[in-house]
Structure formats: structure tokens, C-alpha cells
Amino acid sequence: MLTLSNVDAGYGTFQALFDCTLEVNAGEAVAVIGPNGAGKTTLMRVISGLIPARGGQMDMEGRDLVATAPHRIVELGIAHVPENRRLFPRMSVEDNLRMGAFVPSARAAFSRRLEFVYDLFPRMKERRHQFAGTLSGGEQQMCAIGRALMSEPKLLLLDEPSAGLAPVIVQRIFELVRVIREQGLTVLIVEQNVQQVLRVVDRAYVLEAGSIRMSGAAEELAASDEIRRLYMGL
Amino acid sequence: MGKIDTRVWLVIIAATLFVCLAYVPAIVREGDFGFAVSDVFLYESMINGLLLGGVLALLSLGLNLIFGVVDVVWICYAEIVMLGMYGIYYLHSVYGVPLPIAMPAGIMITAAIGYAVHHLVIRHLLDSAPINQLLATGGLLFFFQSVATLAFGIDFRNLGVSLGSFPLTDDIYISWSRLAAFIVAAACVAFLYLFLTRTFMGTAIRAISQDREIMTLMGAAQGRLYLISSAIGGGLAGLAACLLVLQYDVHPFVGLSFGPITFMICVLGGLGNMVGGFIAAFIFSELIALGGYHFDLEWGYVFAFVFFIAMMFVRPEGIMGRRS
Secondary structure, three states: OEEEEEEEEEEOOEEEEEEEEEEEOOOOEEEEEOOOOOOHHHHHHHHOOOOOOOEEEEEEOOEEOOOOOHHHHHHHOEEEEOOOOOOOOOOEHHHHHHHHOOOHHHHHOHHHHHHHHHHHOHHHHHOOOOEHHHOOHHHHHHHHHHHHHOOOOOEEEEEOOOOOOOHHHHHHHHHHHHHHHHOOOEEEEEEOOHHHHHHHOOEEEEEEOOEEEEEEEHHHHHHOHHHHHHHOOO | OHHHHHHHHHHHHHHHHHHHHHHHHHHHHHOOHHHHHOOHHHHHHHHHHHHHHHHHHHHHHHHHHHHHHHOOOOOOHHHHHHHHHHHHHHHHHHOOOOHHHHHHHHHHHHHHHHHHHHHHHHHHHOOOOHHHHHHHHHHHHHHHHHHHHHHHOOOOEOOOOOOOEEEOOOOOEEEHHHHHHHHHHHHHHHHHHHHHHHOHHHHHHHHHHHOHHHHHHOOOOHHHHHHHHHHHHHHHHHHHHHHHHOOOOEOOOHHHHOHHHHHHHHHHHOOOOHHHHHHHHHHHHHHHHHHHHHOOHHHHHHHHHHHHHHHHHHOOOOOOOOOO
16 A cells, blocks of 8 residues: 655755665554654654655555655545644644545545544544643544544554553553554554554564664564563563 | 633733723823713723724734734735725726725735735745744835835825714714724624634634644645735735725825834734734724823824833733743
8 A cells, every 4th residue: 555665854964764665555554663763753754745755765556655745645545643643722623623624525525524533532522612732632642533534544644642641541542543443444653652552553664763674563573582672671 | 720810910900001091191180080080082082092993903913814824924014005005095086996896906906915925925935034034024015115105106195085973972073984994894803703713714724823734734735825814814904905095194104104013913912813913902002092192192102112012021922822
């Protein structure tokens, strides 16, 4: 579904990604794990067009992502749940979801999509008139995921969904990843919470200092001594 | 809670200042409390201040809308109003176009100017340092003034339309043009509020002013929303021009008589905060009106500016601004 080959990217004179090659197949859940500052968020931002790729190829179902204008990428079926959720804080939950359905196809299907998201997250329906900035951390994450789902994506990019949440809530968020997969979505997730994320994905890539260092099936990586020592503190 | 408390205090302080400014000078001057509270000219000033506030609120709304969305302050905003006033003046007084057609045409002209300012200038400076953006819009101010001087000369021109006035009570007369300006401005503020809260495009404009990058992820072409907001901002300048051309003479430097004050209203209200700007417009207009009543008209502006400077020490982020 999504293929990246030899992608380079960076900010100004700083290069954050070197020669990254990665693939996500339809129906899969794939994680990208790695330490702080490894370039995980940059990787997500390159895919959704927020920063330009400086080299390499990216395509989504045969469509060239590098040549697609940033605001058109969502139309190809890629929805990005950004780091720190980035809701519109002084707008209601429902208005946030409305903006998630900005593209014409989703705008036409707005009420159906809204119902879908409210079914998935009944809590969002209860809070639909509340300002998004007043929600709890876990609710904000739900709202951010809901907003991304409004565009009826095929591929969901999740950037650190568990960051800053209490352990109980983190559990619930990973549970959500499972639910989203059951809806037939493909998921690419970036996480520092390695132990938990490896339980909900099929495969994972290890990103270190801007390069993909390893990849493999989730159980394999979870069992690997190196991963356990470096990322799980075991 | 802390935030709300501050705002309540500000309202109390503002109300106290207002009462002091309104009554204390008259009581001191007359030495008589009863006369001061029954002084009809005082109430006339207050009403005129309120009516002036409507137009100032409209002006600050346009500037705030553009700033909130595009994040660039248009120093030249009042000069667009000036061009709109010229447009209406020429269409009506020179070419004989009736006002009901000349005024909408004036609004279209300024909306087009707003569009052009963004398309030709601002668009290329979005990633520049804020100081360069300010210098560019400041440069446009002089550009517009010079163009107006070259094209129209420095004569004061008057539409020659007087709507007259009507008596509110036996002693208080209200000018129709001021009342109309207030009503139209208030209606426009209400209309804009509904547009921003009830329509999809309005919601998108609010959203982009809260997080511009994320709107790209949602599939919005930033450039298009910027152009729409700039054109609406320009159109609001044109509407203000319609209201002002009925009250004031047009000349190339007329923008200076309300440009700086519009800018200060926006800062006092919290830049980009439309509700704050709305409230600040009335605080300023009342300060000007009451200061002008008790002393001289110029003193009204002195009070307004001193109040502004004092508020910048007390609350630099503006009445409704958020500390960043």
C-alpha cells in the first residue's frame, strides 16, 4: 500500500532521515520504534507532506507522494494523527471532527462519518459541544484519532499516541489501535512505548539516528535481546 | 479560575475609570453632583462614543480576521479604507452612480485590493521574519497614500450627502449617519460571527487561525483560505469606507486618523482575538468621546493613548489575549 524507498529528509541544514526504505501492506499494522530524536516524527511528516522529501521515492497505491501537494495527500487515503494531538483547542469536539472531513468526498459523507466516529467513541458524542482543549489527555487522543478517521482513510498514521498519558489510558489507546484495525484500516504507528506497541502490530522497523537499523515481525523483535535491552529496559 | 478573576477585575477597573471620567470632571467643575448626572451633553457624548465604537469595532474586526488567519498585521489597513472612500466618492460625485450601487461597488473594490495585497505581496513573505512583513505592509501604507495623492490630489473631498439628525430627547440630537454606521457595523459584526461559527468555511477559517499546519493535514490549501480571509478583510474595510464617507471628508491621509487607533484597539483586545477587539473598540471610543467632552477633542485621544500605554504594562497580551 505505502512504499518508501531511499527517502532523505531534514530541516534546514540538518538532515533527519537517511535513505529510509519501508513498506506497509494493506491490512497490516506496522510500528516504527526507536529512541528520542531518531527521526520517527520526521518520517511521519514526510509521508503526509508536511516536510518535503529531499531524495528517494514514496508512493501510496501507485500514486507518487513526492509529487503530490501536501493538502492533497489526505485525498489519497492517508490520515495523520500528529504528535501531541494538535486539536483545535478553542473549537468544539464536533467542529474538530468537521474539519477532519474537509476534503470534498468526506464533506459529502459528513453525517455518516460522524455517526461512525461517535459509534467508535461514544465519549466524543457526549462531549461534542465541549472545547477540545478542555478534554482530558485520553479524550483528546480519541478526538484526534476520530478527526483523522473522518476523512475515511485507508492508512492511518499515528504519531506517539500514548505520549503524556497515564498508564491506564495508554492501555485503552492501544486497545483502540486494535479496534481501528478491525475496521479494515491499515496502521503505521510511531511509538516509544515499545513493549506495548509490539503487542498490537504485525511488524516493526527500528529507526536510529535517521536510519532504519532493523526490521522484523513484532514477536521476533519483542523476543530479541537487543531490543529488550535497549528499549524495554529488561 | 485565575483567568476569569483577572477579567472580572478588568471589567470592574474599566467601569470605575469610565464613571470617573464621565462624572468626576463635571462634578469638580460645577461643584454640584446633581447637575453632573443630569447633564444632557454628557449623555450625548456617551452616545456618540458608542456610535463611533461600532465603526471602530468593524475596522478592528477586519484587521483581526486577517491577522488571526494569515498571522500578518496589515499596517496599511486604514489606507484600504481610504481607497474605498475615494472609490465611492468618485463613483457617486464624479460619475453620478447612485449610492446604493456605488457603495457595494466600493466594497468590491476594497475586497479586490485585499485579495491583491495578499496575492502580490504577503504571499511571498509568509516565511519571512515578522519585522519584514511589518515593513512590507508599512511600505504599502505609504504606497497607497502616494498613489492617492498622485491620482486624486490632496484636496479634501466631501460626498455632499447629509442624512441630517433626529432628536432622541428634547436636548439630545443623534446624527443619522452615525446611527446608521453603528447599526450597519453591529449587523456586520453579528453576521461575521454567524459566518465564522455556523458555516463550514467560517469554521475552517477559525481552525486555521488556531493551527495552520494541521489544516494542511486536513486537506485545506492554506493559500486559498488566506486569500478568502484577505478578501473578506478587504471587504470589511470597504464597508467601513461606506460608513465613514458619510461622516468625514476624503483625503489621501484620512487613514491616519483611524489607522493607528484601529491597530491599538486590536492590540488592546489581544491581537487576533475578535471578541477582545470588539470590547476594546468601545473602551477606546468612550475614552475619546468623554475626554473630548470634558476637555478638548484632542485630549480624548491623549486619554485613549495613555490608557493604551498603561494597559500594555498591566496586560501586554491584551484584554482577552492568551499568554503564550
